[in-house]
Amino acid sequence: MTATTSRAPLGRRRLRDEVARVAQAFATPLVPGDFLDLVSPLRTGADLRGRIVAVSPETRDAATITIRPGRSWRGHVPGQYIRIGIDIDGVRHWRAYSLTSVPAELGTLTITTKAIPDGLVSNHLVRRAGPGTVIHLDQATGSFVLPPVPPAKVLFLTAGSGITPVMGMLRSRLPELHDVVHVHCAPTRTDVIFADELRTYASSGRLRLVERHDDEHGILDLADLQALVPDWRERQAWVCGPTGLLDAAESHWGAAGVEDLLHVERFRPTLVEPGDGGTITFLGSALDVEADGATPILDAGEAAGVLMPSGCRMGICFGCVVTLRDGAVRDLRTGETTVAEEGDPVTIQTCINAVAGACHLDL
Amino acid sequence: MTLATEPTTLNSRISVDGTSERPQRPAYKSSGRANPAAHLTPAQIEEIGVELDRVRREVMDSRGARDAAYIRRVIAVQRWLEIGGRVTLLGSGVKVKGIRPAFWLGTAALSLAKILENMEIGHNVLHGQWDWMRDPKIHSTTWEWDFVSPAAQWKYKHNVLHHTYTNVLGRDDDLGYGILRVDPDQKWTPFYLAQPLIHWVNAAFFEYGIAAYDLGISDITQRWPGMNEGERAEWRRNASAVLAKIRRQVGKDYIAWPLVGLLTGAAPWVVLGDFIANSTRNVWANTVIVCGHFPAGVETFETDSIEGETRGEWYLRQMLGSANISGSRLLHTMTGNLSHQIEHHLYPDMPSNRYIEVAPRIRALMERYGLHYVTGSLPRQFASVYGRILTYALPNPQPDRSRWQTIRASIRERRGAAFTRSP
Numbered sequence: 001m002t003a004t005t006s007r008a009p010l011g012r013r014r015l016r017d018e019v020a021r022v023a024q025a026f027a028t029p030l031v032p033g034d035f036l037d038l039v040s041p042l043r044t045g046a047d048l049r050g051r052i053v054a055v056s057p058e059t060r061d062a063a064t065i066t067i068r069p070g071r072s073w074r075g076h077v078p079g080q081y082i083r084i085g086i087d088i089d090g091v092r093h094w095r096a097y098s099l100t101s102v103p104a105e106l107g108t109l110t111i112t113t114k115a116i117p118d119g120l121v122s123n124h125l126v127r128r129a130g131p132g133t134v135i136h137l138d139q140a141t142g143s144f145v146l147p148p149v150p151p152a153k154v155l156f157l158t159a160g161s162g163i164t165p166v167m168g169m170l171r172s173r174l175p176e177l178h179d180v181v182h183v184h185c186a187p188t189r190t191d192v193i194f195a196d197e198l199r200t201y202a203s204s205g206r207l208r209l210v211e212r213h214d215d216e217h218g219i220l221d222l223a224d225l226q227a228l229v230p231d232w233r234e235r236q237a238w239v240c241g242p243t244g245l246l247d248a249a250e251s252h253w254g255a256a257g258v259e260d261l262l263h264v265e266r267f268r269p270t271l272v273e274p275g276d277g278g279t280i281t282f283l284g285s286a287l288d289v290e291a292d293g294a295t296p297i298l299d300a301g302e303a304a305g306v307l308m309p310s311g312c313r314m315g316i317c318f319g320c321v322v323t324l325r326d327g328a329v330r331d332l333r334t335g336e337t338t339v340a341e342e343g344d345p346v347t348i349q350t351c352i353n354a355v356a357g358a359c360h361l362d363l
Numbered sequence: 364m365t366l367a368t369e370p371t372t373l374n375s376r377i378s379v380d381g382t383s384e385r386p387q388r389p390a391y392k393s394s395g396r397a398n399p400a401a402h403l404t405p406a407q408i409e410e411i412g413v414e415l416d417r418v419r420r421e422v423m424d425s426r427g428a429r430d431a432a433y434i435r436r437v438i439a440v441q442r443w444l445e446i447g448g449r450v451t452l453l454g455s456g457v458k459v460k461g462i463r464p465a466f467w468l469g470t471a472a473l474s475l476a477k478i479l480e481n482m483e484i485g486h487n488v489l490h491g492q493w494d495w496m497r498d499p500k501i502h503s504t505t506w507e508w509d510f511v512s513p514a515a516q517w518k519y520k521h522n523v524l525h526h527t528y529t530n531v532l533g534r535d536d537d538l539g540y541g542i543l544r545v546d547p548d549q550k551w552t553p554f555y556l557a558q559p560l561i562h563w564v565n566a567a568f569f570e571y572g573i574a575a576y577d578l579g580i581s582d583i584t585q586r587w588p589g590m591n592e593g594e595r596a597e598w599r600r601n602a603s604a605v606l607a608k609i610r611r612q613v614g615k616d617y618i619a620w621p622l623v624g625l626l627t628g629a630a631p632w633v634v635l636g637d638f639i640a641n642s643t644r645n646v647w648a649n650t651v652i653v654c655g656h657f658p659a660g661v662e663t664f665e666t667d668s669i670e671g672e673t674r675g676e677w678y679l680r681q682m683l684g685s686a687n688i689s690g691s692r693l694l695h696t697m698t699g700n701l702s703h704q705i706e707h708h709l710y711p712d713m714p715s716n717r718y719i720e721v722a723p724r725i726r727a728l729m730e731r732y733g734l735h736y737v738t739g740s741l742p743r744q745f746a747s748v749y750g751r752i753l754t755y756a757l758p759n760p761q762p763d764r765s766r767w768q769t770i771r772a773s774i775r776e777r778r779g780a781a782f783t784r785s786p
Binding site: 025026027028029030034035038087089090091092093284285286302305307 | 426427428429430431432439442443446491494495496497498499500502504505507508509523608611612614615618619620
């Protein structure tokens with residue numbers, strides 16, 4: 001940005017701040033936005049929200065949700081995810097979903113979600129949420145993206161709904177990619193999300209598609225990768241799917257000494273055997289909550305009505321960090337224990353830590 | 364906010380366990396008045412607790428989209444009324460056939476808006492009734508209301524002290540707010556002679572009364588010497604928070620909007636309309652609140668009667684220490700459902716729109732156990748409250764001397780004390 005263009009917005013920003021300050025005097029203790037939200041919840045400057053405009057089925061249990069974001073939406077890079085806050089039975093739930101749309105296309109964005117058994121939000125999105133529903137959004141984030149100058153040889157390895165961030169990349173970057181192998185796993189042939197689109201890419205020679213259906217081929221063993229993609233060690237790889245696949249990929253690439261080529265996207269923390277649990281004291285809310293050793297502190301707090309800061313809910317964005325005054329927590333992914341002694345507080349992520357002895361949190 | 368002074372008492376109220384050995388209640392309180400629950404055994408009181416817990420669980424488990432839609436609708440209506448009322452007031456300069464329609468219409472809309480904001484929305488959101496929605500905009504930790512007492516200070520005084528120690532003499536300052544004597548077991552002083560008038564001053568300026576009360580301003584000079592540096596700093600912080608809030612509130616109602624009124628030639632009418640709306644809200648809120656705890660039939664409790672109190676006993680005290688107002692659904696909404704004061708005190712964090720459905724069950728339960736469910740129309744309940752304000756302005760009658768003698772003796776005593784204090 002040049003000096004001349006940055007000065008003008010700065011002046012305008014000052015003016016805007018002044019106007020906001022004056023408007024505030026008329027609305028206190030509310031903010032002017034609370035009144036503007038009555039008529040225009042998607043306006044510029046409002047908290048980012050979106051309106052569902054269509055829900056189209058992809059498979060028997062997956063659907064693509066088309067969302068028109070509010071005017072504060074800043075766009076995304078293919079492969080990134082957004083967090084969606086949706087009210088189900090009156091309660092707001094936040095989940096992260098990969099974007100599958102091409103940036104800036106038609107002023108809408110899409111996510112594709114698979115209804116997992118007992119998955120409250122995914123089932124709601126696929127089966128109950130209809131056009132017109134207003135939802136809450138966060139700006140796109142995540143580093144599971146292609147570099148600006150794409151690598152010469154690419155391997156995509158996906159399973160189930162792990163296809164979604166990769167589909168976002170294929171739809172917008174495939175013309176720049178000249179040598180792509182895509183290995184995709186699904187339970188059956190009919191469970192392949194985006195099947196037609198993938199097969200069209202393959203038949204027109206734009207990528208080599210290796211479909212693996214668990215019912216025909218059995219669950220993919222990475223030892224077979226050598227046979228499926230002989231030059232996999234030379235390819236930059238983007239891998240997304242269930243935790244088991246990601247763990248296997250990390251050790252497989254590591255064992256081959258090519259972990260630098262591996263990019264993974266994790267959607268759920270790896271859960272370990274339950275710990276002991278205990279009482280969490282939320283100091284700011286004067287609230288004691290009993291939690292077991294398998295429940296993230298974030299979930300336990302929310303269930304008790306504490307307003308918990310939250311983010312990706314998978315341990316990568318650090319949006320949920322709070323101060324642990326004293327106590328012990330166990331990381332649900334690694335089993336690692338973090339201990340804070342009185343007077344020596346530590347910050348912890350609530351979404352992936354469970355209580356492992358009485359905890360006092362600054363919340 | 365912790366109750367560090369009495370953690371054991373608090374813990375015994377968390378659940379009905381039926382294990383604690385509780386004494387049978389005596390037939391009479393130490394003041395000589397009948398104990399309203401003396402006919403119940405400790406086991407029966409615990410049964411009541413179990414039943415009330417069951418009702419609570421049923422309703423709390425069934426909270427859902429309809430309740431969420433309800434509070435959002437009330438909030439939307441309130442905001443439209445408020446902005447509509449304020450904009451209408453700006454047209455008060457226009458006179459039609461000798462009256463100013465915009466002034467009256469705008470003032471009425473703004474009064475309704477302020478009542479809804481204070482009662483069905485503010486009070487209930489600050490109770491955490493809507494925290495379960497996990498909406499940060501409708502949450503007890505983020506809500507601020509159109510009332511000069513800052514939400515955080517009010518929440519402590521109200522949610523923690525009043526709702527835990529409801530109607531316990533010496534523990535619940537809400538029992539007369541330190542300025543009214545509404546129960547014969549409260550100690551009489553000559554100050555209370557003025558309460559028939561003081562009540563109305565307090566009602567008209569209720570939001571300032573509450574701010575002063577939450578801050579604990581009335582006895583600060585006595586308390587100050589005993590406070591440590593930290594407590595004094597906290598009190599100063601609270602006091603400046605109140606002053607800042609007053610500045611913002613006054614700035615909005617009596618400066619910002621009237622300034623716009625200057626452009627439309629309605630400035631003085633805007634000031635007057637805002638003043639009437641604030642006063643209407645103040646008097647209304649005060650009236651509803653005094654009818655919730657002070658009508659005849661509501662019980663008070665002795666300071667030491669709550670030691671080791673179980674959950675069942677806490678429930679019992681809430682039922683006996685509150686009174687309802689009967690009326691239409693509109694009345695319930697305009698009182699913030701505090702017309703269901705009994706149900707509110709049993710379940711302060713239950714969404715207010717659900718009190719109406721549990722009320723018949725609570726009433727049946729109380730009748731089954733021979734407990735008096737105090738309820739009546741607004742005029743009846745208020746007449747009862749004001750009657751008590753008049754009655755207890757005077758000292759209790761005593762066998763050996765007339766009330767007049769008590770008053771004279773007390774005033775003489777005070778004068779004497781003043782004499783001996785002066786050099």
